[in-house]
Structures are given as C-alpha cells and as structure tokens.
Amino acid sequence: DAGVIQSPRHEVTEMGQEVTLRCKPISGHNSLFWYRQTMMRGLELLIYFNNNVPIDDSGMPEDRFSAKMPNASFSTLKIQPSEPRDSAVYFCASTTTGQGNYGYTFGSGTRLTVV
Amino acid sequence: GNSVTQMEGPVTLSEEAFLTINCTYTATGYPSLFWYVQYPGEGLQLLLKATKADDKGSNKGFEATYRKETTSFHLEKGSVQVSDSAVYFCALTTFGDMRFGAGTRLTVKP
Numbered sequence: 001d002a003g004v005i006q007s008p009r010h011e012v013t014e015m016g017q018e019v020t021l022r023c024k025p026i027s028g029h030n031s032l033f034w035y036r037q038t039m040m041r042g043l044e045l046l047i048y049f050n051n052n053v054p055i056d057d058s059g060m061p062e063d064r065f066s067a068k069m070p071n072a073s074f075s076t077l078k079i080q081p082s083e084p085r086d087s088a089v090y091f092c093a094s095t096t097t098g099q100g101n102y103g104y105t106f107g108s109g110t111r112l113t114v115v
Numbered sequence: 116g117n118s119v120t121q122m123e124g125p126v127t128l129s130e131e132a133f134l135t136i137n138c139t140y141t142a143t144g145y146p147s148l149f150w151y152v153q154y155p156g157e158g159l160q161l162l163l164k165a166t167k168a169d170d171k172g173s174n175k176g177f178e179a180t181y182r183k184e185t186t187s188f189h190l191e192k193g194s195v196q197v198s199d200s201a202v203y204f205c206a207l208t209t210f211g212d213m214r215f216g217a218g219t220r221l222t223v224k225p
Binding site: 004033043045048056091093102103105106107109 | 151159161164212216217
C-alpha cells in the first residue's frame with residue numbers, strides 16, 4: 001500500500017490566490033481528516049469526513065477554507081483567497097470508522113507558504 | 116471535552132540515556148491512547164497504542180502504560196539513540212476525531 005498520498009509537497013503562492021491541496025486516503029479507509037500544523041498552535045483538526053460526508057468542520061478557521069470529498073479515494077482542501085497567516089503544513093490522515101483505535105495513517109503533508 | 120497535556124520540551128539527552136515523556140489526558144468515556152513520532156519533513160507515524168486500562172503499548176524499545184487511575188500514558192525508553200531524535204505526540208480518541216498534545220521535541224546527542 002502506498003499510504004496516504006498528498007500533493008503537492010510544497011506550495012508557494014501569493015496572497016489572494018486560490019490554493020488547492022489534495023489527498024488520496026488508503027484504500028478501504030472510510031474516515032478522512034485534515035489537520036494543520038504550525039509552531040504556534042501545534043496540530044489543529046480542520047475537518048473530518050466519514051463515508052465521504054463531512055462530520056465536523058468546526059475547526060475550519062474561516063469561510064475562506066472549504067473541503068470536499070467527492071468519492072472514497074479523493075479529497076481536497078481549498079483556500080480562497082489565501083493569506084500569509086495560512087502558511088503552515090497541512091496533513092491528511094485516514095482510518096477505518098469504528099476502528100479508530102488502530103490509529104490514523106498520515107500523509108507526508110503539504111507545506112504551504114503564502115507570500 | 117477531550118484533551119491531552121504533554122510535558123514541554125525540548126528534551127536533550129545523551130545517547131543511551133533513559134527517556135521519559137509525560138502525558139496526561141482528560142476524556143469522557145473510555146479513550147484509546149497513542150504515541151506518534153514525527154521526523155523532520157515527514158508526517159506523523161504511529162509509534163504505539165493502548166486501547167484499555169493497564170494495557171502496555173510497545174514498539175522499537177519504547178513503552179507506555181495506560182493508567183486510568185492517574186489518567187496518564189507516559190512514554191519511556193531505556194536507552195535512546197541519536198536516531199530517536201524527533202518530535203513525539205501523545206494523542207487520544209474516543210468515537211470521533213483524534214486529539215493531539217502539543218508535541219515534545221527530543222534531541223539525542225552522541
């Protein structure tokens with residue numbers, strides 16, 4: 001298994017531009033999570049999906065952030081418009097519902113820099 | 116709500132020293148507990164886990180015991196190596212999302 005795959009690994013964009021981050025979860029996993037990691041705030045859960053349905057998006061910081069999961073093998077996190085304070089590492093993770101005690105599998109992350 | 120508190124770092128040790136990283140939690144219900152490790156430039160990797168009280172998780176020489184009476188899940192290793200240098204996260208989950216501690220950076224010097 002290739003694990004959780006995120007793209008791109010690095011993204012540098014100008015303030016005001018739209019940014020789209022992508023994630024392919026592990027095949028067979030039906031829960032997917034988006035986290036943001038910064039030095040100041042550590043790991044923050046942004047949103048999670050169960051069977052492609054958003055369950056909790058209370059961590060999404062503003063309306064500029066949106067996430068979709070059109071099918072079981074793909075999710076996107078979009079920031080529009082982007083701002084310098086959005087600079088962070090964004091991680092996607094997946095697991096199987098009801099078996100969360102097996103832990104999550106994380107992708108390698110996307111390092112976003114907004115200038 | 117659920118939360119995890121880790122000892123603040125950074126922690127610097129010499130090779131072969133004993134390691135303890137403290138972790139305590141607050142949770143409703145019966146959480147599963149985890150330690151994750153993050154190496155530079157990488158995502159988090161599951162290090163070990165415990166799903167019920169008194170369980171001991173272990174992996175790569177690391178151990179942690181689920182102590183319900185003290186709501187703790189301290190990470191230990193008897194003899195650290197330079198390759199153990201990383202950031203360690205304590206985490207818990209009940210039936211929803213996983214909550215992480217702030218992370219503890221460990222540096223092991225030769």
